[in-house]
Amino acid sequence: xxxxxxxxxxxxGALAGGVTVIKARNPVYSAMGLLGTLFAIAVxxxxxxAHFVAAVQVIVYxxxxxxLFLFVIMMVGVDKEEDVRETIPHQRRLALALGLIAIGIVVxxxxxxxxAWVPVASAAxxxxxxxxxxxxxAEPMFTDWVLAFEATALLLTIAAAGTIAxxxxxxPVADTAAERTGV
Amino acid sequence: MSLVVTSGWYMTLAAxxxxxxxxxxxxxxxxxxxxxxxELMLNAVNLTFVAAGRALGNLDGQLAVFFVLxxxxxxxxVGLAIIVAIFRRRQSASVDELSELAG
Amino acid sequence: MSQFLxxxxxxxxxxxxxxxxxxxRIGEPRAGYLATLSVAGSFALALGAALPFFQGExxxxxxxxxxxxxxxxxxxxxxxxxxxxxxxxxxxxxxALIHLYAIGYMHGxxxxxxxxxxxxxxVASMLTLVLAGNFAMLFMGWELVGLCSFxxxxxxxxxxxxxxxxxxxxxxxxxxxxxxxxxLMLIFATFSTLSYAGIFERAEEVLSxxxxxxxxxxxxxxxxxxxxxxxxxxxxxxxxxxxxxVSALIHAATMVTAGVYVIARSAVIFEISPIAGPIVATVGAxxxxxxxxxxxxxxxxxxxxxxxxxxxLGYMFLxxxxxxxxxxxxxLMTHAFFKAxxxxxxxxxxxxxxxxxxxxxxxxxxxxxxITAVTMLxxxxxxSGIPPLAGFWSKDEILGVAFSRGGWFWVLWIVGLVTxxxxxxxxxRQFVLxxxxxxxWTEGVHPHESPRTMTLPLIALAGLSIVGGLLNTPFRTAxxxxxxxxxxxxxxxxxxxxxxxxxxxxxxxTLAGLAGAGAAFLTYNRPAELWGRFEAAFGRTWTLxxxxxxxxxxxWATLVKPGLRAAEAAAxxxxxxxxxxxxxxxxxxxxxxxxxxxxxxxxxxxxxxALFAAGTVAVIGWIIWRGA
Numbered sequence: 001x002x003x004x005x006x007x008x009x010x011x012x013g014a015l016a017g018g019v020t021v022i023k024a025r026n027p028v029y030s031a032m033g034l035l036g037t038l039f040a041i042a043v044x045x046x047x048x049x050a051h052f053v054a055a056v057q058v059i060v061y062x063x064x065x066x067x068l069f070l071f072v073i074m075m076v077g078v079d080k081e082e083d084v085r086e087t088i089p090h091q092r093r094l095a096l097a098l099g100l101i102a103i104g105i106v107v108x109x110x111x112x113x114x115x116a117w118v119p120v121a122s123a124a125x126x127x128x129x130x131x132x133x134x135x136x137x138a139e140p141m142f143t144d145w146v147l148a149f150e151a152t153a154l155l156l157t158i159a160a161a162g163t164i165a166x167x168x169x170x171x172p173v174a175d176t177a178a179e180r181t182g183v
Numbered sequence: 184m185s186l187v188v189t190s191g192w193y194m195t196l197a198a199x200x201x202x203x204x205x206x207x208x209x210x211x212x213x214x215x216x217x218x219x220x221x222e223l224m225l226n227a228v229n230l231t232f233v234a235a236g237r238a239l240g241n242l243d244g245q246l247a248v249f250f251v252l253x254x255x256x257x258x259x260x261v262g263l264a265i266i267v268a269i270f271r272r273r274q275s276a277s278v279d280e281l282s283e284l285a286g
Numbered sequence: 287m288s289q290f291l292x293x294x295x296x297x298x299x300x301x302x303x304x305x306x307x308x309x310x311r312i313g314e315p316r317a318g319y320l321a322t323l324s325v326a327g328s329f330a331l332a333l334g335a336a337l338p339f340f341q342g343e344x345x346x347x348x349x350x351x352x353x354x355x356x357x358x359x360x361x362x363x364x365x366x367x368x369x370x371x372x373x374x375x376x377x378x379x380x381x382a383l384i385h386l387y388a389i390g391y392m393h394g395x396x397x398x399x400x401x402x403x404x405x406x407x408x409v410a411s412m413l414t415l416v417l418a419g420n421f422a423m424l425f426m427g428w429e430l431v432g433l434c435s436f437x438x439x440x441x442x443x444x445x446x447x448x449x450x451x452x453x454x455x456x457x458x459x460x461x462x463x464x465x466x467x468x469x470l471m472l473i474f475a476t477f478s479t480l481s482y483a484g485i486f487e488r489a490e491e492v493l494s495x496x497x498x499x500x501x502x503x504x505x506x507x508x509x510x511x512x513x514x515x516x517x518x519x520x521x522x523x524x525x526x527x528x529x530x531x532v533s534a535l536i537h538a539a540t541m542v543t544a545g546v547y548v549i550a551r552s553a554v555i556f557e558i559s560p561i562a563g564p565i566v567a568t569v570g571a572x573x574x575x576x577x578x579x580x581x582x583x584x585x586x587x588x589x590x591x592x593x594x595x596x597x598x599l600g601y602m603f604l605x606x607x608x609x610x611x612x613x614x615x616x617x618l619m620t621h622a623f624f625k626a627x628x629x630x631x632x633x634x635x636x637x638x639x640x641x642x643x644x645x646x647x648x649x650x651x652x653x654x655x656x657i658t659a660v661t662m663l664x665x666x667x668x669x670s671g672i673p674p675l676a677g678f679w680s681k682d683e684i685l686g687v688a689f690s691r692g693g694w695f696w697v698l699w700i701v702g703l704v705t706x707x708x709x710x711x712x713x714x715r716q717f718v719l720x721x722x723x724x725x726x727w728t729e730g731v732h733p734h735e736s737p738r739t740m741t742l743p744l745i746a747l748a749g750l751s752i753v754g755g756l757l758n759t760p761f762r763t764a765x766x767x768x769x770x771x772x773x774x775x776x777x778x779x780x781x782x783x784x785x786x787x788x789x790x791x792x793x794x795x796t797l798a799g800l801a802g803a804g805a806a807f808l809t810y811n812r813p814a815e816l817w818g819r820f821e822a823a824f825g826r827t828w829t830l831x832x833x834x835x836x837x838x839x840x841x842w843a844t845l846v847k848p849g850l851r852a853a854e855a856a857a858x859x860x861x862x863x864x865x866x867x868x869x870x871x872x873x874x875x876x877x878x879x880x881x882x883x884x885x886x887x888x889x890x891x892x893x894x895x896a897l898f899a900a901g902t903v904a905v906i907g908w909i910i911w912r913g914a
Contacts, residue, residue, distance in 0.1 A: 003188045011196045018200050018223055022207030027215050034219045037200070041226050044193065050233045050245050057229075060252055065222065065259050072263050073215055076270050086210070087279060088890055095209035098899050099202045105907055106198040130237045132245045145246055152253040159257035166264040209896050282889030 006047055014040035027073045031066060038062045050132040193234035201227035214266050214276045218259070225255050288347045291335060291364045294328045294374060295413045301325075302406035309399030318389035321402035325385050325409050329378035336371040345771040346370075348419045348483065359479030360422030369772035372615065372765075373416035373547060376622050380539045381409050383743035387630050388531035390739035391637060401441060405535065408434035412540050416547060420481040421470050424548070428466070428512070431541045432459045438536060439528040451524035458521040462511015466548075469504030472497065486554045486775055493558050501555055502562030505548060506569065513545025513599045516573045520837055522596055526588040530633030533588060538595045538629050539622040546602040546618050550611045553776040563607045564694060570603025571688075571698040571705075576835070578708040582715075583821070583831035586643045587632045590716050593834075594669065595625055597705060601684050604702060608695055609779040610687030612766045616758050617680035619765075623754045624668040624677055627747035631662040634736040634744065635720060642731060645716065646814070650725040654733035657741045659721045661748040666717045668751040670710035671799040673792070678799075679755030681706060682792050686781025689791060706795050710802030718810040726814065760788050 013036055020033025038061045045054035086092045141149060200223060207220035229248045236244020270276055301324035309317045338344035346367030354360045364370075385405060392401050411434055415427030432455075440452030470480065476497055477485050489498075509515070514522035525537045536542070549556065549566060556563045574597045581593035598621050605614030636643055638655055652659040668675040671682065685706075688699040727733070735741070758765035760781065782791070810817045821828050830836065 007188045007192060007196075011192075014196065014200060015203070018203040018207075021216070021219050021223055022203060022211060027213055027219075030216050030219050034222060037223060038226065041230055044196075044230060045233055047188075048193070048233050048237045050236075050248070053229075053233060053245050053248050056249065056252060060256060061222070061226075065256060068259060068263060069215065069219065072267060075267065076215065076276050087212075088888075088893055091892060091896060092210050094896050094900070095206050098209070098896070098903050099206040101907070102202040102205070102903050103199055105903075105910060106195055106202075109910065129240050130242060130245075132242060136242060137245060137249070140242060140246060141249070145250075148250055152250055155257050156253065159260050163260050163264040166261070166268050205899055209892055209899060212892065278891045281891070 003047055006043065010040040010043045010047075013037075014044070028070070031069050031073060034069075035062055035066055038066070049130050052132050052134050052137050190234040190238035194231055197227040197230040197234070200224075200230070212277050212279045214269070214278050217278065218262055218266070222255065222259070225251060288335070288349050288366060290331070291349055291366055291417070292351050294331050294335070294378075295364075295410055295417060297324045297328045297331070298406040298413070299410035302403050302410060305399050305403045305406065309403060312399075314393075314398050315389060317399040317402055318385070318392070321406050322382055322385035322389065324406060325378050326382040328409070328413070329375065329382055332371065332374040332378055335366065336368075336375065339368045339371055339768060339771070342767070345774075350419075355422070358422065358474060359481035359484050360420055361481070362423060363419035363481075364417045365419035365482055366417070367772045368769045369547075369550065369615065370416050372619065372769065374413060376619055377409060377412050377416065377540050380622050380626050380747070381405075381535055383746055384531050384535040384539070384626060384630065387534075387633070387740050387743040388529070390737040391531055391633055392529065393737075397441070401438075401529065404434055404437050404441070405531070408438065408536060408541070412544070415544055419483075420479075421473060421485075422480045424551075425467070425470060428508075428544065428548075429463065431536070431544065432456065432463070432512070435459075435525070435536050435541055438532040439525045441528055441532065445527065448527040451521075451527040455521040455525050458518050459511045462508045462518050464507075465504045465511070466508020469501050469508065472501050472504065476501075482551070489554045489558060489775075493555065495559055498555050498559035499562045502552070502559045503565065505552055505555070506562070506566055509545030509548050509566075509603075510569065511545075512548075513542050513603070514573075514596045515545070515569050515600065515603055516576060517837075519573060519577065519596045520834075520841060523589050523592040523834065526586070526592050530588070530629060530636060533592070534626045534629035534633070537592070538625040542595065542599055543602070543618045543622070546599065546606055546614055549603070549606045550615055553606070553609070553611050553773060556606075557609065557776050563609055565607070567604045567607025567688070567695065567698055570600040570605075570607055571701040572600070573597070574600030574604065574705045575701050575708070576600075578705045578712065579831050580834045581712045582708060583828050584712075585645055585832070587635060587645050587648075587716065587720065588629075588643055590645075590712060591625070591628055591632055594628075594709065594713065597709060598625065598669070601681060601702065601705075604698055605684040605687055608687050608691050608698075609777065610684060610781075611773055611776065612758070612769050612778060613680065613683040613687045613781075615769065616765055617684055619757075620668070620676035620680040620751070620754050623747055623750040624665045624675075627661060627665040627744060627751055628669065630740070630744055630747065631658050631665060634658045634740055635662075635733075637736050637740070638733040639727070640731050642728065645719040647726055647728055648720045649723045649727075650721070651733055652721040655721075655735045657735060657744060661741075661744040662717060662721065664748040664751055666713045668755075669713050670803050671706050671795055672710075672803070673796060674752075674755065676751045676753070676755035678792075678796065679759055682795050683758065683760075683781055685795055686788070686791050687779045690782045691779055703795060703798050707798040707802040710799040711806045714803040714806035715810050718807060722811055724813070760785075 017033040017035070017037030017040060020036070021030045024030045024033060038057060042054045042057040042062070045051075045057060204220045204222075204224035204227060207223065208217050211217055211220065229251055232244040232247045232251070234244070236242060236247075266276060269281070273280065298321075301321055305317055305321060312320070339346075346365065348363055348365050350361055350363045352362040354362055385402070388401065388405065392398050395401065408431060411427050411430030413427075415424055415431060418424035418427060436452045436456045439455050440448045442448045473485060474480055476492060477488065479485065493501075507518075511518045522537060522542065526533055528537070556566070577593045577596035577600065581590050581597060584590045584593060598617070602614045602617050602621070605611070605617060634655065635648070635651060635658060638651070638658070639648065642648070664675070668677040671678045673679075681702075685699055685702050688695045688702060756762070766778075781788070809820050824831075
């Protein structure tokens, strides 16, 4: 019963945050909506015994990533309100229709109780088996998944190097000269 | 009534969140907001992973979330750097103005 | 010794390659001497390698140089038997003399070294042809000599007529080659190999008479193309556009005899077929008479010799067709001597007369060019078949062979006899018009004797024309004995036995020769008006002869023009609208589709996103709908 209450509350919170992200005119509000969603999902992780993932969610997403977002928003300019008038014909209608169809598919599946592709947690399963403590996650991480782990390390290094390259980008001299003469 | 919150509930929630994110990408033109929508979609997928992992009774779902998280972090770093670079050049973060490759 | 045989081919080839790259550097006369030396070296080698045959110690060897396509019996292998040896000696011996002559004749030519590159290449190709140990390598040489012939006919490439003549030779030869190639395929289909050894030794058990006839006739088509027989002879007179040494070497002494050689080489196949041989002989006899009559009325000194060559090749075909292979090869040899001599003499005259070729503008040249006059006289007597010069013995043996076969061959014998008379007539006419009588030169022409490099070969060839016939007389059949190993699988036809028959037949042909020569001498050793009246008396027949029976016009109207029309139709009615249309249409279709489709590429990332999302939803929906 507790789980149901938490699910309804946090699920509703996540949805509300998501709606805010896509509806708010000011990107700062969007960021705040995303923050709400992230927290709500972190709680849902805890509900499913994914303790470590929940912690990382809060630290990395809510802490680092969102801070970076806010930083860039400030840099680009908070006062710039977006013009919400759609310029691409039918784009908004098409998007809404697609979203509704996608949600409709899911809802119809739920309504018809067809979840053959989502196995129901068996009562016999040991709840401790999915208890995501740091120790429990570390063992497969550094045995079965060690290759993927090393690959992510490489990916992060490349991302860091790429970011530095992008940040230190300077326009070619000829290009600037051409712009100066107005060509 | 005894409503048990199964993995299916979480997955349905994740699907709706995913659809919301996709909708946001289609209707917003601010690159930063579009990026946030991508994060939304990634989180929806993560939620699915955790729910599926619980349903199957092992930890692989949570491990997958961990890797998705790392990839998302790297992607955010590079993506924001690109947005900043574009902004420095054009004083705008609207993707609709980046249409030089039109046929 | 036999492992060094490949050097015979390699020597002129190496010289050709060397002159191609370095010829310009070593300059005009030296390039020519090098080329001559390389051919003379091949001659010396061949002479040494042929010694065992002279002593009757060897029946020939086959030396494999390189396995080319073992599955079809094609290899680079040298078949060194008496027939090949004799051909090699003719090619390199006469070839060396002609090379030497060309040094003087081509003096001052801008592309002097290039000429010797081609000549050397030709000798190497011709040696490849005759030394081949299988039909594949023979065909390689066969095509290569065709190529060299083309290059040398159109050597003076700035003359449109030379280019046209080169093209004509090439195209007409292609027709013959096509037949030959089909013949080779039939041989391969029958024997599953192309090697001589595999074919000739098994021919008797494997080959049916019908198949032998088919193969024989196809080989005849190829031989008729290369050796200028009816109906494919038309390229040879035009080939006289090339420099005179080329006419002598390729279009008289060597290349054109390739057809005779191939038939002699395939003698076993012709023996099995009941009618292929007689057809060859008939074609030969008809060509001999046909070309001789045309030669009668020619004014161009080289064209007389060209038609004469066709006529003499006809004799050789008559001989090999009648299974008198030794007689055919014998005539091939003596003809190489005296026809090369006549061509080189004609070249000497043309050289001295500042490129004048019309005999009506010559006359009285014996005083200005004594050496040329005497050697030409020897050549004329030799070809006219007057004893004891070379042409008499070989021609008489051919007629004897035809006579002893009997039946239909008696008709061919009579044709040969008549041709001998005509031959003597036109050759004497040529000699008298050029060297005797009063000068009819155009003004400003000062005839002079040619340099020593040109007269030396003339003297050497004149000597050979005198004594060459003694190799194979009814009294001493040295050549037949020499060639025996090459024809041991064949029943040769011999001239009738006995001194009486010989005296009768030889007497008849000598009489024909003397009659023709005498008549021509009496007719033409007079002022120009008188023999002009003689020619006019023939009326339109003479015109027809001088125009070569208008065969060229006939071919133009019946073959060339429809061919051009068909090509034109294919080009403008089919190629342009349909092939080009399809290609251009494909291009236009792409462009049209692109200009319609470019609207989709708005450059708006969100539009692409919407399409992508639509696709994704559609696929997911389809999967779930199907699963549900």
